[in-house]
Amino acid sequence: MKTDAVQARSVPTLEMVAALAGVSRATVSRVVNDSPKVKPDVAKAVNEAITTLNYVPNRAARSLASRRTQSVALVVPESTSKVFADPFFASVVQGIAMYLADTDYTLNMIISSESKPEKTRRYLLGGNVDGALVVSHHSSDHSWSRLSESLPIVFAGRPLTGGDSYYVDVDNEAGAEGATERLIAGGRRNIATIAGPQDMPPGIDRLTGWRRALRRAGQGDSLVEIGDFTPASGGAAMRRLLERGVPIDGLFAANDQMAAGAYSVLNEHGLRIPHDVAVVGFDDDYFGATVAPALTTVHHPVVEMGSKMAELLVGLIAGKPTERVTRLPTSLVIRNSA
Amino acid sequence: MKTDAVQARSVPTLEMVAALAGVSRATVSRVVNDSPKVKPDVAKAVNEAITTLNYVPNRAARSLASRRTQSVALVVPESTSKVFADPFFASVVQGIAMYLADTDYTLNMIISSESKPEKTRRYLLGGNVDGALVVSHHSSDHSWSRLSESLPIVFAGRPLTGGDSYYVDVDNEAGAEGATERLIAGGRRNIATIAGPQDMPPGIDRLTGWRRALRRAGQGDSLVEIGDFTPASGGAAMRRLLERGVPIDGLFAANDQMAAGAYSVLNEHGLRIPHDVAVVGFDDDYFGATVAPALTTVHHPVVEMGSKMAELLVGLIAGKPTERVTRLPTSLVIRNSA
């Protein structure tokens, strides 16, 4: 026997609010979406009803009616997610999440398996999100860029190949240039670099920045060895540099991890930092902070990158005119190595 | 002038599929949700229509009609998210995401600001998700546990205070016990520990495990110093341990980071690892892998923790009977320090 006059619904509906406030559902809807045209006192009454009922708009219904989802996808290639505790990735996501927390967009994290990208593709195009943020491992995979035609997408890091996608990147060139200038200003005349992979934008751009500073200062730019951004590769590169038998009194490492690797080799060879060789890194991560002497390095604003991406995406969704390229400035963190 | 007979809709609807397949919407819906009662040939025809149209069900509509969202929330306290690149957090999330990728649940990441928890609360109770996963920094914040009555929730790590929430944890006690047994089996008779904070479950449990092993072996358990899980605190604790002036030939550090800190101090004092002092850590993270000699440590199955959490939550949502406590086994990673 059902004795209930009013069903004990778990969540109140707009209709119930309307009833309590003595207005129509349309008016409640207007108040919820703060439409300009609703009398202050009516709005007040509605809001009271809302709070007493603890009403929360149903996203699904709202989305269905308004034809937009108020949620964005965070696309993470599976290979990226496998990189346990990649500080870059974690921080970018943090920036994204924190920015979105102040909007009423929801963040849908989807890890896309490279083997069957169709699932992701369909999800994105299925009208389930209003836009997407793509963060791949080392900022170069724009394989989703074709979707940009159908859906606002913002990438982390500039693409390897031209393309015309929207992306946010740190100004790698300028950062590397500044790092190198620091070495030059310190009186160093034989400045080497341990560059990153030359098939990755950060690797390429940081090498370019180093070159630019050197050329402008009229110094040679032949002391280059390539690493793969790991400490071990940094050590190996440093070793090759020293084996050349030419003097080296300054080093710009394309990231802190390689700088840390170089430290060990420098120590092995009895070279003192910064006395014999001044060193500057890039990224300002854990590695640079824990080596001794503490590494002077280029700060990479990773969290800001994330929030900027989110900001741009929200703007794009709103139809706001937006520059395709956003380059965030770096800053030099002066510590003891240069 | 509108000349279009058929509106160029971006995404096809169930209705369009029905038309193309020559059946009713109801039937298409049945096929999509693979209901058992639909003739094979009809189903085939529908599926063909689906693929040619590239149809994707609209989540919002589906959710509205079915009264369930097919999405779960990942709740991250803001303070946790601030811990840049916390490997623990990143890996748990990876596990969660990877498990969910094989279901058709969507993961809604929401970072909840401690200052206004109401927003999160309302979101969770507003019927926007079918369940929630809570990952706080060091596995103890169950402040959301009260919501468990209204919504399935699974936590990472056991709560500090009793409570009756569902949670997944690594078996810290057993892990620590095994680590200590390794030291005992190695003939060590003066085994110290650098414990974690005693107001955090992992800190407490790992100390308990150490004690249990020692007592069972009839050895004393007074060589205890507390750290806060950072390398620096590990170094400081080690120093205090040595200052006691009593012999120490074995050390169990409650995590790898503190073990790394202890390494430095041990080196300073001219003590060789493992010759003079055998060391075992806990977590099996980056720190333990990079110190020299490589650290013998207890493997913490972090990714598995995440996937297990997701698995349990999906089960709970489906109404499956579930144990409140799930403890994942650890394993000892034998390297060179013990």
Next chain:
DNA sequence: TTGTACGCGTTATCAT
């Protein structure tokens, strides 16, 4: 300024 009424794309309840 406010209310009426229709539609958003699915699922679910009935018939058939």
Next chain:
DNA sequence: ATGATAACGCGTACAA
């Protein structure tokens, strides 16, 4: 086994 048809909760012309 399949098809009408009524919800689902909300936004939004359009009317008043």
